Amino acid sequence: MSQTLSASTLLAVPLAPLAGALLAGIFGTTFGGNWIGRRLSHTLTILGVLVAFILSAMTLKSVALDGARFNETLYTWMVVGGLKMEVGFLIDSLTAMMMVVVTFVSLMVHIYTIGYMEEDDGYNRFFAYISLFTFSMLMLVMSNNLLQLFFGWEAVGLVSYLLIGFWFNKPTAIFANMKAFLVNRVGDFGFILGIGLIAAYTGTLNYSEIFAKSGELGGLPFPGTDWLLITVICICLFIGAMGKSAQFPLHVWLPDSMEGPTPISALIHAATMVTAGIFMVSRMSPLFELSDTALNFILVIGAITALFMGFLGIIQNDIKRVVAYSTLSQLGYMTVALGASAYSVAVFHLMTHAFFKALLFLGAGSVIMGMHHNQDIRWMGGVRKYMPITWITSLLGSLALIGTPLFSGFYSKDSIIEAVHFSHLPAAGFAHFAVLAGVFITAFYSFRMYFLVFHGKERYDQNPDAHHDDHHGHGHDDHHEPHESPWVVTVPLVLLAIPSVVVGFMFIQPMLFGDFFKDVIFVDAAKHPSMAHMAEHFHSAWAMALHGLQTAPFWLALSGVALSYYMYMVNPALPAAIKRLCMPIYTLLENKYYLDWINENILARGARALGVGLWKGGDQAIIDGALVNGSWKLVRGVAGAVRWVQSGFIFHYALVMILGVFALMTWFVWGDTFLQLIK
Numbered sequence: 001m002s003q004t005l006s007a008s009t010l011l012a013v014p015l016a017p018l019a020g021a022l023l024a025g026i027f028g029t030t031f032g033g034n035w036i037g038r039r040l041s042h043t044l045t046i047l048g049v050l051v052a053f054i055l056s057a058m059t060l061k062s063v064a065l066d067g068a069r070f071n072e073t074l075y076t077w078m079v080v081g082g083l084k085m086e087v088g089f090l091i092d093s094l095t096a097m098m099m100v101v102v103t104f105v106s107l108m109v110h111i112y113t114i115g116y117m118e119e120d121d122g123y124n125r126f127f128a129y130i131s132l133f134t135f136s137m138l139m140l141v142m143s144n145n146l147l148q149l150f151f152g153w154e155a156v157g158l159v160s161y162l163l164i165g166f167w168f169n170k171p172t173a174i175f176a177n178m179k180a181f182l183v184n185r186v187g188d189f190g191f192i193l194g195i196g197l198i199a200a201y202t203g204t205l206n207y208s209e210i211f212a213k214s215g216e217l218g219g220l221p222f223p224g225t226d227w228l229l230i231t232v233i234c235i236c237l238f239i240g241a242m243g244k245s246a247q248f249p250l251h252v253w254l255p256d257s258m259e260g261p262t263p264i265s266a267l268i269h270a271a272t273m274v275t276a277g278i279f280m281v282s283r284m285s286p287l288f289e290l291s292d293t294a295l296n297f298i299l300v301i302g303a304i305t306a307l308f309m310g311f312l313g314i315i316q317n318d319i320k321r322v323v324a325y326s327t328l329s330q331l332g333y334m335t336v337a338l339g340a341s342a343y344s345v346a347v348f349h350l351m352t353h354a355f356f357k358a359l360l361f362l363g364a365g366s367v368i369m370g371m372h373h374n375q376d377i378r379w380m381g382g383v384r385k386y387m388p389i390t391w392i393t394s395l396l397g398s399l400a401l402i403g404t405p406l407f408s409g410f411y412s413k414d415s416i417i418e419a420v421h422f423s424h425l426p427a428a429g430f431a432h433f434a435v436l437a438g439v440f441i442t443a444f445y446s447f448r449m450y451f452l453v454f455h456g457k458e459r460y461d462q463n464p465d466a467h468h469d470d471h472h473g474h475g476h477d478d479h480h481e482p483h484e485s486p487w488v489v490t491v492p493l494v495l496l497a498i499p500s501v502v503v504g505f506m507f508i509q510p511m512l513f514g515d516f517f518k519d520v521i522f523v524d525a526a527k528h529p530s531m532a533h534m535a536e537h538f539h540s541a542w543a544m545a546l547h548g549l550q551t552a553p554f555w556l557a558l559s560g561v562a563l564s565y566y567m568y569m570v571n572p573a574l575p576a577a578i579k580r581l582c583m584p585i586y587t588l589l590e591n592k593y594y595l596d597w598i599n600e601n602i603l604a605r606g607a608r609a610l611g612v613g614l615w616k617g618g619d620q621a622i623i624d625g626a627l628v629n630g631s632w633k634l635v636r637g638v639a640g641a642v643r644w645v646q647s648g649f650i651f652h653y654a655l656v657m658i659l660g661v662f663a664l665m666t667w668f669v670w671g672d673t674f675l676q677l678i679k
Helices: 007-027 038-066 093-116 123-142 146-164 171-202 207-212 214-218 229-244 253-259 262-271 273-283 292-314 319-339 343-370 388-401 408-422 428-454 487-513 530-537 541-548 552-570 573-581 583-590 592-645 650-678
Strands: 070-080 083-091
Touching: 007 038, 007 070, 007 083, 007 093, 007 123, 038 093, 038 123, 083 093, 083 123, 083 146, 093 123, 093 262, 093 273, 093 343, 093 487, 123 146, 123 262, 123 273, 146 171, 146 229, 146 253, 146 262, 146 273, 171 207, 171 214, 171 229, 171 253, 207 214, 214 229, 229 273, 229 292, 253 262, 253 319, 262 273, 262 319, 262 343, 273 319, 273 343, 292 319, 292 428, 292 583, 292 592, 319 343, 319 408, 319 428, 343 388, 343 408, 343 487, 388 408, 388 428, 388 487, 408 428, 408 487, 408 530, 408 541, 408 552, 428 552, 487 530, 487 541, 552 573, 573 583, 583 592
Parallel strands: none
Antiparallel strands: 070 083
């Protein structure tokens, strides 16, 4: 029997992190006089996120076990005509799951930050930012209308700008946060257009009211074209998701955002900001199901991202960038699932990926700390014996990432591959090839990093770049042996490793083939039968794991691991030889398909040239020159002529009168004769 959740309890979920952020951000910094120290700042922010996590877990329990729901407006901001702009919450199984994932990963990142940012001067400011980020993400996922969704959408973008550029004295960090901000504005332009079209044709921003009118939207043409209105709306909304969830070609901001501290890499790029687009499309499934054109577009974009971003991960030497390109590729997998109408599978992979990717990012940060802030995997090796907890948790995260049977990533990734296989859309063939090939590529670059970091010959004393450091302002000595990180770093690794292993096995049946997302995610089974076919073949999580040992993805992953072991452990001269033979391809990958070059030298310069042209030609020449300056010059000329006539001398006026009388007399006498001569 359905129950109603308490509005005050739900309000406490986002407001608790906000309170921690305000206290630490105001009273823990010079802005508020540094009234509270480091210990109290991190205690307040962690307490706020802990409260949010506990309440979120209680909410999920009520939603999943008792059928509780909540969909109410809490505050009406304004009413424009018939359009209501409100703040409200929609709490169902999708929202409750996202709340738990966001708050749990955020809590782990908060605890981890105590150790990682211990020596940083901006310690309190960093805690304020990550708590504010948690508040923004919670407002996004809990919203029941597009206005609040857009507020959360922009808020996470703003706070990510602050976090990526946290070390604002580093030019690379400033470039990275500006790049992230601008690229996301491109996607957000499409997103706001989609929201505007929905508001214009439905007269509402509330989810329930929009979905109730989705049938009407599905039959309307877009004015002046042969396209359906719903197709234009869905593509515009998805362009917003392309920016936020880093899909090709709007993915370019995410790798550069590694310039920020490692904890925000885990927070932004694992469970929160980059998954906002996946969440939004899943929430809007009643609309996307009405447009096969939009779904095909989503399939193609996701497949390109999953495959080609994986290729870039192969050549990376920065430990954080390897994990970053892995994130791009996995976001492509989620997007492919959305295009195949397997929204529940996309959200399932979002959940499993959040745990093991946060684990891998935080594990990478632990390695960076243990290696005295060296990030280059070429100068690591043999770290396993020095950092046993980091080693075993990173191994578990890597096994989950590559889809090892029984690990969480196996159930979600194999379900995506199966969903695409059963899809009837034209783009499904290419997408199926991309996600299958991506399995091999993911396994190869993941274990390339794993082997180079944790196994083989120790190379940490050979690093020629002794000052390549992630932790701003702190040097290091590469001749010191690696060391295990403190407990505030290793405890979050262990706590994230547990769901990375078991959460897929535990939740695949209820989330994909049960009633967990009933009445939340809508799929037209007649047009898009992927989920129905998958349900016919699913028997149990254990049976799926056993069957997985016989499938192509397992053998592709195993081949990727074996090849990486041979190339980097057995025959380390082979990668260099392949690089020499395939130098054009390597150059292409090293330059990231030249997309950054195109953006900076063609699009950015073109936009600058257009702006300069409009400024000089339009603003200076036409507006300032012709209209503004031209008008006053004309008035000045007329006034000058009039001023010459109105001299103020009586004899001038008398002369003018005499001449006027003479002209009139002449006209009366000779006027008729003059007219006849003209004729």
